[in-house]
Structures are given as C-alpha cells and as structure tokens.
Amino acid sequence: VEVTVQETSPFDGQKPGTSGLRKAVTVFQQKHYTENFVQCILDSIPEEKRKGCTLVVGGDGRFFMRDAIQIISRMAAANGVGELVIGHNGIFSTPAVSCIIRKIKARGGILLTASHNPGGPEGDFGIKYNTENGGPAPEAVTNEIFARTGKITSYKLCKEITVDLDTIGSNSWEVEGHTFTVTVRDSVEDYTQLMKEIFDFDLLKKLISGDSDQQPFKFVANAMNGVTGPYLKRILCQELGAPDSATLKCEPKEDFGGDHPDPNQTYAADLLELLKEGVHQIGAAFDGDGDRNMILGQNAFFVTPSDSVAVIADNAMCIPYFAKTGLKGVARSMPTSAAIDRVGQKMRIECFEVPTGWKFFGNLMDAERISLCGEESFGTGSDHIREKDGVWAFLAWLSIIVSRKMSVQDIMKDFWKKYGRSFFLRCDYENVDSEAANKVIEVLRKAVEDSSLVNKTLTGGSGKEQKSYQVKSTDDFSYTDPIDGSLTSKQGIRVIFTDGSRLIFRLSGTGSTNATIRVYVESYEPDESKHMQEAKNVLKPLLDIALDISQLQKLTGRDAPTVIT
Ligand code: VG1
Numbered sequence: 339v340e341v342t343v344q345e346t347s348p349f350d351g352q353k354p355g356t357s358g359l360r361k362a363v364t365v366f367q368q369k370h371y372t373e374n375f376v377q378c379i380l381d382s383i384p385e386e387k388r389k390g391c392t393l394v395v396g397g398d399g400r401f402f403m404r405d406a407i408q409i410i411s412r413m414a415a416a417n418g419v420g421e422l423v424i425g426h427n428g429i430f431s432t433p434a435v436s437c438i439i440r441k442i443k444a445r446g447g448i449l450l451t452a453s454h455n456p457g458g459p460e461g462d463f464g465i466k467y468n469t470e471n472g473g474p475a476p477e478a479v480t481n482e483i484f485a486r487t488g489k490i491t492s493y494k495l496c497k498e499i500t501v502d503l504d505t506i507g508s509n510s511w512e513v514e515g516h517t518f519t520v521t522v523r524d525s526v527e528d529y530t531q532l533m534k535e536i537f538d539f540d541l542l543k544k545l546i547s548g549d550s551d552q553q554p555f556k557f558v559a560n561a562m563n564g565v566t567g568p569y570l571k572r573i574l575c576q577e578l579g580a581p582d583s584a585t586l587k588c589e590p591k592e593d594f595g596g597d598h599p600d601p602n603q604t605y606a607a608d609l610l611e612l613l614k615e616g617v618h619q620i621g622a623a624f625d626g627d628g629d630r631n632m633i634l635g636q637n638a639f640f641v642t643p644s645d646s647v648a649v650i651a652d653n654a655m656c657i658p659y660f661a662k663t664g665l666k667g668v669a670r671s672m673p674t675s676a677a678i679d680r681v682g683q684k685m686r687i688e689c690f691e692v693p694t695g696w697k698f699f700g701n702l703m704d705a706e707r708i709s710l711c712g713e714e715s716f717g718t719g720s721d722h723i724r725e726k727d728g729v730w731a732f733l734a735w736l737s738i739i740v741s742r743k744m745s746v747q748d749i750m751k752d753f754w755k756k757y758g759r760s761f762f763l764r765c766d767y768e769n770v771d772s773e774a775a776n777k778v779i780e781v782l783r784k785a786v787e788d789s790s791l792v793n794k795t796l797t798g799g800s801g802k803e804q805k806s807y808q809v810k811s812t813d814d815f816s817y818t819d820p821i822d823g824s825l826t827s828k829q830g831i832r833v834i835f836t837d838g839s840r841l842i843f844r845l846s847g848t849g850s851t852n853a854t855i856r857v858y859v860e861s862y863e864p865d866e867s868k869h870m871q872e873a874k875n876v877l878k879p880l881l882d883i884a885l886d887i888s889q890l891q892k893l894t895g896r897d898a899p900t901v902i903t
Pocket residue numbers: 356357452453454625629630671694695696713714715717845846847848849856
C-alpha cells in the first residue's frame with residue numbers, strides 16, 4: 339500500500355494534562371485534529387526506535403475509539419511502525435495496556451480513553467501515550483509532543499488500510515519496503531494471567547464459594563458500563579466462581595449508559611444504596627478505563643482511597659506477590675493523606691511524596707525504590723505494572739479479608755487503632771470560569787510568596803465545633819525526581835498546620851472545559867474514641883479556613899462544591 343503525505347496546520351491547546359490529551363469528542367472529530375496529535379506522538383519516538391517497532395493500542399470502548407484506532411493504524415503503517423497489537427474490539431483497560439507493553443516488550447502504547455470523564459457524542463475523548471516501561475509518558479516526553487503540535491505541517495497515512503477489530507488474529511500489509519502487521523489480541527487473557535501470578539486464586543475461590551471461614555461471603559463489583567466489565571466477568575465469575583449477580587454494569591458502552599464512570603460516592607450512588615442493604619460484605623466500583631476503584635464495606639462503610647493503599651501496605655504479606663518480593667518502599671501523590679507514610683515509617687522503608695498523576699511513580703518503580711503507591715483520587719497500584727489498577731486493588735482487598743478473616747470495617751478500625759486516623763475530604767468545584775479559578779490560585783500563591791499566613795492562628799467552625807489551627811508553613815509544591823533529577827514545580831498550594839493538618843489547593847489537569855478547583859482537607863486523630871466520627875464534621879473548621887483564605891466563594895460565586903469525595 340501507498341503512503342500519502344497530508345498537509346495540515348497546528349491546532350491550539352493540544353497539551354497533554356495530568357493524564358493525556360482530553361477534549362470533547364467534537365474537538366477530536368475536527369478534520370486533522372486527531373491525526374495531528376497522533377503524528378506528534380509517533381514523531382516523539384526517535385526514528386531508529388520507531389522503525390519496525392511494536393506499539394500496543396486499545397481503549398475503554400467509548401464513542402470515537404474505533405475511528406481513532408483506524409486513524410492510528412493508517413498512520414502507524416505510514417510512519418514505519420512494524421506492528422500494532424490491538425485489543426479485541428479495540429478493548430483494553432488502562433492496566434491491561436501497561437501489562438501487555440511490558441510483557442511483549444513493546445516500544446510503547448496508545449490508550450484511547452478519557453478515563454472517568456463522561457463519553458458519547460457529547461462527551462469526552464482522550465489519547466494518552468505510554469512508554470516502554472508501560473507507564474504514562476513522563477513530562478519530558480509530553481512536553482516534546484506538545485511542542486511538536488505547535489509546529490506540525492504534515493502527517494503521513496496509508497489510506498488503504500482498514501483494520502478488522504472484531505476478529506482475533508494477524509493481518510499484514512506491505513508498505514513501501516516494510517511489512518506492517520496488525521495483531522488483534524484477546525482483551526483480558528494477559529491481564530488475567532498476571533493476576534494469577536500475583537494473588538492466590540485458590541484461596542480467593544474458597545472465599546467466594548463460601549468454603550472459607552467467612553461464609554456465606556457475598557460481594558458485588560460494578561463496572562459502571564466501562565471497560566472493566568469483561569475483566570470482572572473473566573476473573574471473578576469464570577476464574578473465581580462468583581455468580582453472575584456479583585457483577586453489575588459489565589457491558590462496556592460507548593456512552594457509559596449516559597453515566598459519569600467515576601467510582602465515588604456521588605457517581606456510584608447505586609452501589610452505595612445496594613451496600614446499605616447490608617447483604618454484601620464488600621462492594622467495589624471502577625472507572626471508565628479501569629484504573630480507579632472504590633471500596634465499600636458492609637452497610638456502605640466507605641474506605642477512603644488514602645486509607646485503602648495504607649491498609650494494603652500494612653497487610654502486604656496477605657498478597658503472595660509482596661510476600662515474595664517484600665515491600666521495597668511506598669509512595670503517594672502529594673494531596674493523598676499521610677496514612678501510608680505512617681505504615682512506611684513503622685516498616686522502616688522509604689516513603690515518597692510525588693505530584694498528582696501516575697506518571698510520577700514510574701521512575702521510582704523502575705529503580706526498585708517503591709512497590710506500592712496510591713492517590714486520593716481512587717487510584718491504587720503496585721509495581722506489577724506502571725498504571726494504577728482498579729481490579730488489582732479489589733483482589734488485594736479480597737486477599738486481606740480472607741487472610742485476616744475480618745470485615746472491611748474491622749480491618750479499617752484495627753488499622754486506625756494501630757496508626758491513628760487521617761480524616762480526609764476532597765471538595766471539587768467543577769466547571770468554574772477559568773479566570774476566576776486562576777484568581778483563587780493567585781491569591782493563595784501571593785500568600786505563599788509573602789509568607790503572610792505563617793504562624794497565624796486560623797479559626798473555623800461555629801459553636802461547640804469551633805476549632806483553631808496554627809499555620810506552620812505554606813508552599814507551592816515542587817518535586818525533584820530522585821532518579822532523573824527532573825524538576826516539576828507549581829503542583830499545588832499547601833498550607834500545613836502545626837498539628838500536621840493540611841489544606842491543599844490545585845487546579846485539575848484532566849477536565850475538558852473551564853476549570854475545576856480541588857480543595858483537599860486533612861487532619862490527624864490519634865485518639866481511638868474519636869475514630870468513628872464523620873469526616874465532614876471533623877473537617878468542617880478546616881474547610882471554613884480553606885474557603886476563607888482562598889476567597890473561593892467570593893471569586894467564583896460558588897457557595898458549595900459540585901462533588902465531595
Ligand atoms: C485526576 C486526579 C489524579 C489522577 C488523574 C488521572 O487528575 O486528581 O490523581 O492521576 O485524574 O486519573 P486532576 O489533574 O484532574 O486532579 V484517571 O483515572 O483519569 O487516568
């Protein structure tokens with residue numbers, strides 16, 4: 339087949355955010371828009387490495403994914419790529435892509451997802467590039483891709499190539515002197531095999547069939563119409579013998595059934611209601627592309643993601659993978675609560691604090707400095723791959739439950755008793771006017787620059803709930819990667835109080851329109867008798883302080899957050 343060179347010109351704003359380029363579907367549908375970005379990804383791979391290389395391609399099944407895969411196939415062929423390994427029907431979860439890149443030693447992968455953002459013709463689409471370690475491209479690469487999008491004048495494609503995504507197997511084309519192959523691969527097989535290596539499936543089978551001491555064990559896993567459906571069916575039902583009724587919303591839908599595929603108490607309210615009935619011992623939900631998870635115990639007992647990763651660290655020896663390798667070190671993103679730090683300190687292992695976004699964990703894992711890490715945004719994962727991994731996190735919890743023979747709530751209470759409890763809340767102000775959002779950050783940045791808050795005593799709450807906190811320090815978080823020395827600055831304003839409580843403010847980097855302000859509130863409670871309080875009540879005074887010092891309500895006109903997680 340022939341290679342065509344198509345002239346084009348740059349589009350503004352093709353800047354990858356926290357996790358790839360995310361925009362409305364209609365933006366990607368513009369003539370040349372998707373092609374430009376794909377060409378810049380391919381150009382970011384040095385020519386000698388690109389020639390004849392293998393790339394993994396797949397996505398969460400959202401609207402426009404199939405079109406994007408055809409575009410990528412035609413362009414990969416024309417740019418000298420040797421093989422594309424594509425998920426059956428285009429389907430690969432984000433963790434599965436990471437798994438396969440590593441397994442077949444591919445050069446990298448292109449992921450078609452906007453994660454937890456709604457999909458469909460009126461929803462969002464996204465493209466993310468992962469490198470050969472299986473993880474999201476580091477900033478140096480995404481910055482280079484962005485720089486190229488501002489200068490692009492043409493792209494290459496093979497117009498005659500059309501890929502059959504619905505049939506497993508290989509097809510080849512001769513493209514001006516080289517062979518281009520497309521291999522459509524089972525979406526779930528490789529990932530399932532990896533999970534079998536990490537967890538004790540025989541033990542989990544016993545838990546699920548009721549042969550363990552915890553009978554009868556009932557759970558429910560909700561795919562939110564996203565990509566995890568086929569993975570849940572294969573692993574939980576086929577491999578572990580759970581009944582069909584244990585999995586919900588497992589058919590990946592182009593528009594996620596009109597829902598917001600984000601596993602939190604707001605968007606997975608149906609799971610919350612179901613767990614409140616008290617019938618199930620554990621419930622889990624996953625996001626569109628399968629890298630996020632929410633864990634609920636019986637009666638909808640909520641496990642914060644910050645606690646979840648800390649509990650997995652504390653109970654790592656219940657998981658055969660960690661029992662074998664040990665926990666090398668742990669890490670969390672900056673806004674995530676310090677619960678895992680306390681586990682790390684007790685174990686005398688290294689504990690890292692990185693900026694928001696999974697790409698910052700990759701170097702630490704590659705250098706074998708950490709084995710386990712997490713983000714407050716429902717992201718939990720380990721060095722078995724280089725993405726956060728929702729289904730893995732659920733299997734980790736099942737492993738802990740069966741080993742410790744305790745309920746989710748008792749595991750949590752026991753953890754708090756041992757380490758104290760970090761109360762944590764995140765308040766999101768979505769779809770705020772960008773200028774107003776920037777103003778809020780400016781106000782805070784100014785307070786950091788002139789140290790005007792330091793040593794001040796700030797008070798929030800009213801009546802009996804009134805509480806004062808003294809500011810210890812303020813900064814705009816910056817991070818120097820301990821492995822490659824790269825510096826990432828302006829990652830969020832931190833206000834740290836003398837008792838260890840924290841307020842953090844940052845703007846989201848995954849939205850597609852306007853701005854989202856995230857306010858993170860955390861406090862620490864060592865006293866066991868206070869551990870069962872509501873986070874909302876405990877953190878009310880701190881939240882008042884946050885709104886006061888940021889002037890958020892005045893500047894944005896918002897009197898309440900859109901979502902609280
Ligand atoms: C959000 C989360 C961040 C997460 C990112 C990608 O980013 O806060 O922790 O890594 O989404 O998750 P931001 O910049 O909007 O705060 V996912 O599941 O979209 O790949």
